Amino acid sequence: xxLTNQFTVKGIASVIVVMLSIVAFSxxxxxxxxxxxxxxxxxxxxxxxxxxxxxxxxxxxxxxxGLVAIEGGTFVMGGSLNEDLGYSHDNLKRRVTVASFYxxxxxVSNADWLEYLHWIAQNxxxxxxxxxxxxxxSLVWRHPLSYNEPYVxxxxxxxxxxxxxVVGVSWxxxxxxxxxxxxxxxxxxxxxxGMLVDYKTRxxxxxxxxxxxxxxxxxxxxxxxxxxxxxxxxxxxxxAEAQAKRTVRMEDGxxxxxxxxxxxxxxEYAALGLIGNTIEGNVDNSRTYPWSGLGVRSDKRKNxxxxxxxxxxxxxxxMGVAGDLNDGGDITVPVTSYAPNDFGLYNMAGNVNEWVNxxxxxxxxxxxxxxxxFRGNVxxxxxxxxxxxxxxxxxxYGRPIKVPAKAPRKQTWEELQAxxxxxxxxxxxxxxxxxxxEDEEMKxxxxxxxxxxxxxxxxxxxxxxxxAYWLNPATRRFMQQDESNAMIGFRCAMxxxxxxxxxxxxxxxxxxxxxxxx
Numbered sequence: 001x002x003l004t005n006q007f008t009v010k011g012i013a014s015v016i017v018v019m020l021s022i023v024a025f026s027x028x029x030x031x032x033x034x035x036x037x038x039x040x041x042x043x044x045x046x047x048x049x050x051x052x053x054x055x056x057x058x059x060x061x062x063x064x065x066g067l068v069a070i071e072g073g074t075f076v077m078g079g080s081l082n083e084d085l086g087y088s089h090d091n092l093k094r095r096v097t098v099a100s101f102y103x104x105x106x107x108v109s110n111a112d113w114l115e116y117l118h119w120i121a122q123n124x125x126x127x128x129x130x131x132x133x134x135x136x137x138s139l140v141w142r143h144p145l146s147y148n149e150p151y152v153x154x155x156x157x158x159x160x161x162x163x164x165x166v167v168g169v170s171w172x173x174x175x176x177x178x179x180x181x182x183x184x185x186x187x188x189x190x191x192x193x194g195m196l197v198d199y200k201t202r203x204x205x206x207x208x209x210x211x212x213x214x215x216x217x218x219x220x221x222x223x224x225x226x227x228x229x230x231x232x233x234x235x236x237x238x239x240a241e242a243q244a245k246r247t248v249r250m251e252d253g254x255x256x257x258x259x260x261x262x263x264x265x266x267x268e269y270a271a272l273g274l275i276g277n278t279i280e281g282n283v284d285n286s287r288t289y290p291w292s293g294l295g296v297r298s299d300k301r302k303n304x305x306x307x308x309x310x311x312x313x314x315x316x317x318x319m320g321v322a323g324d325l326n327d328g329g330d331i332t333v334p335v336t337s338y339a340p341n342d343f344g345l346y347n348m349a350g351n352v353n354e355w356v357n358x359x360x361x362x363x364x365x366x367x368x369x370x371x372x373x374f375r376g377n378v379x380x381x382x383x384x385x386x387x388x389x390x391x392x393x394x395x396x397y398g399r400p401i402k403v404p405a406k407a408p409r410k411q412t413w414e415e416l417q418a419x420x421x422x423x424x425x426x427x428x429x430x431x432x433x434x435x436x437x438e439d440e441e442m443k444x445x446x447x448x449x450x451x452x453x454x455x456x457x458x459x460x461x462x463x464x465x466x467x468a469y470w471l472n473p474a475t476r477r478f479m480q481q482d483e484s485n486a487m488i489g490f491r492c493a494m495x496x497x498x499x500x501x502x503x504x505x506x507x508x509x510x511x512x513x514x515x516x517x518x
Contacts, residue, residue, distance in 0.1 A: 052236035059253030061500050063102045064185050066492075068344050070270050071501050072100035077265055077373070078365060080272060080288055081474035090362040091474050096370045098269045100501060103262055104491035106335035106346045107165040107354065108177070110156050116177055119184065123211050124397070134176070136168035140486040151331070151486075163334040165352045165489040171261075171457040171481035174355050174490040178259040179399075181492060186255045187212040194231030195248055201226075214255060215382070215400045219392050223247050261357040262493035263374045264458050264476070271349065271461065271473035276342025289471055290341040290348045296468050309338055309350030309471055310464050318464065331486075332464050349471035352489035353459045359435045360456040360478035367438040376457075377434040379405040387416045405432040455481045463487035 036045050036055075045055040063069055075098070078091035113136065120131050141151040155161050156168075169177075190196040196212075216222050232245035233252060248254050262270070277285045277292060288294055291308055298306045307327035312318055320326030329337070332351055340346045359376040361367070368375055380402040385393040393401045407415075407430055435441070435454040446453045456478045462470035465487050469475065479488070 046236065048236045048238040052238075054236055054251065056251065056253055061253075061496070061498055064256045064259065064494055066104050066106075067102035067494055068105045069496065069500060070101050070103055070266075070343055071275065072098045072269075072496075074098075075269055075272065075274060075283075077268060078474045079286060080472055082288060082472075083469075085469055088362065090365070091476055092365050094365050094370070096265055096373050098265050099372055100496045100499060101262070101266055102494040102496055103266065103270050103345065104493070105340075105344060107352060107489045107491050108174075109163050109335050110166050111162040113166040113169070113177070114157070114162075116180060119180070130397070134173065136166060136173070137170075137484050138168055140168040140484055148486075163336070164332045165335055165347075167332070167352060167486050167489050168484045169355075169488070169490065170484045171355045171479075173484075174261060178261060178492050182256070182258045183212055183214050185259070186214045186217075189254060189256070190217075190229070190248065193254070194229040195233070195254075196227060196229045198229070211398045213394075213398050213400065214258075216392060216394060216398060217247065218250055218255070219390070219400075220247055221392060221394075222398075257495050257497060259492040259494055261355055261490060263372070264356045264358040264460065265373045266493060267354065267356045267460055268473045270343055270345060271341070273342035273345070273348075290345075290473065291339075296471065309347070309462070311350040311462055311471055312465050312467050329464050348461060348473065350462050350466075351464060352461070353463045353466070353470075353477070353487055354461045355488060355490040356458050356460060358458045359454060360452055360458050360476070361439045362452070363439060375435065375437070377437075379432045379434065381405045384416070406430065452478070457481045459488050 037043070038045065043050055043053075045053055074095060076093050077096045078093045081091055081093075117131065117134055120127075120134055124130050136156060138152045138156055141148040141155065155164070156166070187196070190212075191198055191202070196202075212222065228245065228247075233248060235244040235246040237244050271290050272287050273290055274283050274287065277283055277287065285292060289296065289308070293299065296308055296311070298304060298308055307313070307320075310327050310329035310333050313320070313326065319328055319330045327333075327350075329351070335351070336346050337351070338347060341348055357376055358364070358374060361375060364373075364375050381404075383393040383401040383403045385391045395401055431437075433454070441454045442450065443453065457480070458476050458478050460473065460476055462468075462472075462475070470477075479485075
């Protein structure tokens with residue numbers, strides 16, 4: 001009797017487990033179905049018979065090639081500056097928040113720039129101006145009282161320097177490179193996945209002037225025979241149109257956001273790498289450099305006394321003493337030299353200064369917003385060739401033509417049609433150029449009492465020819481956006497869409513070395 005009861009109890013338990021499993025499975029299935037329905041109308045997504053709105057919930061945000069994810073947060077901008085040798089008072093302490101973003105692991109190298117030049121030569125062989133405008137100014141190495149002439153012809157192109165940071169590049173050239181890189185990355189994604197014809201087919205059928213542009217492609221103006229690949233997405237149409245294909249949309253989550261220069265706040269935040277000194281939401285120790293400690297030498301036994309960056313050690317001492325060179329860099333060094341900071345970024349101090357996106361003003365810290373602070377907005381819109389058909393106007397390189405924004409809001413349909421007739425409607429008091437917001441440019445004083453105007457761009461980080469003071473991420477200098485020198489390079493950044501870290505994701509999963517010095 002006791003044995004029978006035991007079997008009965010076990011049998012009931014087994015039945016309960018099976019029933020709970022069925023309920024759980026049904027619940028999961030129900031939830032899965034709900035995710036495919038509109039929460040506001042109840043209409044199913046991705047159904048070709050009700051209109052076919054395609055919603056992709058399986059997209060995982062990932063960085064573009066060469067980028068590192070930077071978990072955003074709050075920090076004291078200018079907080080690492082413990083002395084102001086120039087008495088410029090242009091980066092006083094202010095707490096701000098920087099959204100999560102991506103930034104290049106290294107500075108852009110000579111090899112990267114040669115890839116850019118090669119692409120221009122291959123795709124626009126008869127356009128000498130485009131190629132010439134993209135060339136770095138190698139004459140920046142010349143100095144009347146220094147023998148640097150060999151670098152003029154060798155630094156950019158010799159294989160020995162291929163992994164060294166590109167220099168002689170102006171802010172304008174760096175910005176153009178970011179735009180080019182955006183298109184090449186997205187083009188490569190589409191060709192490798194078969195959504196555009198592969199490189200071989202394109203090479204066989206290529207004609208001059210048909211370069212891929214992300215915005216033009218997303219607007220549906222780059223498609224057809226010789227362009228479309230065999231694996232284009234289905235158009236989700238019923239009946240006879242079920243096999244129709246379409247171009248990739250932004251909603252598919254396949255293409256990457258634009259590359260750009262980092263803002264000054266992003267750059268300073270990434271350079272400090274305070275995530276390595278953060279314990280349970282509190283910054284345990286502040287930093288003067290991208291590493292912990294007040295000095296520029298390693299305190300680790302293995303590298304004790306070695307310099308942690310490439311900079312000018314003292315007057316007349318760029319690299320140390322022969323037989324035991326210290327930082328080892330007479331000029332620049334390869335972009336992966338020295339240990340990275342706690343975000344995994346190389347040479348955020350020393351080697352070369354780096355362009356950032358901001359326009360310089362001495363008192364920007366008083367004016368800018370405390371969320372994603374930035375000065376330099378010039379609001380532009382795409383020009384339409386045909387407003388009713390939503391066809392964008394293109395330049396001779398296949399890029400969308402940009403025009404100044406006419407209003408701070410979306411224009412009405414009537415305003416767009418009026419433009420089609422040549423009657424431009426603009427708000428008279430709208431300033432599309434916000435570079436001088438709260439601190440206007442004084443054009444009549446430029447070159448007389450000031451060297452600051454709307455083309456003055458910030459660079460940061462210190463270089464191989466700078467003293468240790470400039471390695472502090474809070475220091476700032478500026479130069480005209482069409483100028484360059486042998487001490488300035490750059491790296492690219494990208495906006496992070498959504499929040500890959502999320503409010504419940506916990507601590508950032510990187511090899512952050514808390515409070516360590518390389």
